[in-house]
Amino acid sequence: MKKVYTKVTDAMNFYEGNDPTALAKNYGTPLYVYNERILRQRCRDLKEMVTYPKFVVDYSAKANSSLAFLQIVRSEGLEVDAMSPGEIFIEKQAGFAPDQIFYIGNNVSAEEMQYAIDANVVISVDSLSQLEQLGQLAPGHEVAVRFNPGVGAGHHEKVITAGKKTKFGIEPKYIPQVRSILEKYDLKLIGINQHIGSLFMTGEAFVASIAALFEIAKQFQGLRFVDMGGGFGIPYHKEDGEAPLDLKELGAAIDKALYKFAEEYGEQIALRIEPGRYISAESSVILSEVHSVKHNHDKKFVGCDCGFNVLQRPIMYDSYHGIEVYREEEKDSASEETVTVVGNICESGDILAKDRTLPEVFKGDILGILDAGAYGFTMASNYNNRLRPAEVLIRENGEVVLIREREVLEDLLRHQIALKDL
Numbered sequence: 001m002k003k004v005y006t007k008v009t010d011a012m013n014f015y016e017g018n019d020p021t022a023l024a025k026n027y028g029t030p031l032y033v034y035n036e037r038i039l040r041q042r043c044r045d046l047k048e049m050v051t052y053p054k055f056v057v058d059y060s061a062k063a064n065s066s067l068a069f070l071q072i073v074r075s076e077g078l079e080v081d082a083m084s085p086g087e088i089f090i091e092k093q094a095g096f097a098p099d100q101i102f103y104i105g106n107n108v109s110a111e112e113m114q115y116a117i118d119a120n121v122v123i124s125v126d127s128l129s130q131l132e133q134l135g136q137l138a139p140g141h142e143v144a145v146r147f148n149p150g151v152g153a154g155h156h157e158k159v160i161t162a163g164k165k166t167k168f169g170i171e172p173k174y175i176p177q178v179r180s181i182l183e184k185y186d187l188k189l190i191g192i193n194q195h196i197g198s199l200f201m202t203g204e205a206f207v208a209s210i211a212a213l214f215e216i217a218k219q220f221q222g223l224r225f226v227d228m229g230g231g232f233g234i235p236y237h238k239e240d241g242e243a244p245l246d247l248k249e250l251g252a253a254i255d256k257a258l259y260k261f262a263e264e265y266g267e268q269i270a271l272r273i274e275p276g277r278y279i280s281a282e283s284s285v286i287l288s289e290v291h292s293v294k295h296n297h298d299k300k301f302v303g304c305d306c307g308f309n310v311l312q313r314p315i316m317y318d319s320y321h322g323i324e325v326y327r328e329e330e331k332d333s334a335s336e337e338t339v340t341v342v343g344n345i346c347e348s349g350d351i352l353a354k355d356r357t358l359p360e361v362f363k364g365d366i367l368g369i370l371d372a373g374a375y376g377f378t379m380a381s382n383y384n385n386r387l388r389p390a391e392v393l394i395r396e397n398g399e400v401v402l403i404r405e406r407e408v409l410e411d412l413l414r415h416q417i418a419l420k421d422l
């Protein structure tokens with residue numbers, strides 16, 4: 001293979017000696033490729049971030065809930081959160097025990113809540129009416145309550161989940177009402193939780209939010225845990241040298257806050273985080289084939305098969321993903337050029353990268369779309385009746401295994417009922 005532009009994956013030894021153009025040929029494109037070693041390392045980074053003895057890392061499965069992926073996360077000793085009965089179901093299939101699953105619902109139906117009750121998982125509610133609903137369904141049950149600490153953070157307004165402009169959490173001023181519903185139904189409050197938003201690269205907002213959360217926690221006796229939420233960011237602009245989150249510095253600040261809280265609370269209760277992106281994003285690259293290169297007016301477009309049905313983040317949040325170029329033939333790119341990389345969906349918003357500088361790209365090249373392991377496959381769809389891609393995992397010994405088959409056309413008919421009387 002000709003390595004045209006492979007700076008980031010080379011530095012991480014992402015392909016562990018495999019040739020991405022051969023992977024693309026063997027498994028087809030678009031293809032989600034995962035690296036087990038990197039995934040395991042990210043789990044360990046967070047587990048070792050603090051010294052506080054009862055620190056628990058819950059992986060937030062919404063970022064990536066492929067079965068094999070969850071199995072690896074479990075084998076690293078992490079627990080998980082869940083956002084839906086579907087996530088509870090798949091997590092159990094991956095081997096998580098009910099007490100390792102934390103269901104953080106939002107506006108869930110009575111049926112969904114009942115599913116979580118029957119599954120025996122710990123349930124968090126984030127409104128007074130949902131607390132009331134749990135009380136009616138299961139008086140005497142244990143419950144956690146999600147508060148809004150008033151501090152939010154995130155890479156886009158759509159993913160800031162605390163502060164003044166969000167549907168999530170209960171405002172601390174409603175604590176008296178929380179208490180009275182707990183009492184009315186004899187519910188036992190065993191934890192409180194928050195999630196301020198997704199993707200911070202410095203820790204100030206997170207540290208401020210946990211201080212606010214701990215103030216709330218101190219108003220409740222007998223808690224088993226406080227869950228501080230996720231949001232730990234990763235550097236998407238790696239090829240420009242963007243630095244990773246300084247876990248050492250952030251870990252030290254968090255550690256200090258944890259010990260201080262435990263002392264004030266009078267007990268070293270479990271203190272948890274629930275990161276998704278930090279654990280999963282960097283362990284995946286999407287391989288996508290270039291099917292056309294063209295000029296439209298004064299713009300050069302590189303058209304590939306990674307439409308927003310495969311990776312939604314750019315169209316949804318204007319997100320940046322680094323792009324590498326791999327080529328099977330020994331053919332040189334003349335020079336760097338500015339191109340717009342687009343997918344194959346019939347919308348002009350189907351843009352993967354606008355005005356990106358890349359080495360000259362040819363039809364038949366394979367693009368590597370970096371940092372795609374978080375909110376990549378989980379947000380993929382069948383829009384335009386396109387098939388969701390396959391996923392392969394590069395094991396630690398370099399062996400490549402298929403962990404999800406590419407969909408086939410017949411899958412598009414599953415659950416559809418044709419009319420018989422036309």
Ligand code: LLP
Pocket residue numbers: 060062063081104159161194195197198199229230231232274275276277278313317374375
């Ligand atoms: N806990 C709760 C309650 C959450 O809602 C989320 C993410 C997390 C934990 C994990 O956050 P993380 O550590 O991954 O930042 N689709 C968007 C991100 C949406 C995040 C939704 N909630 C994206 O692609 O950027």
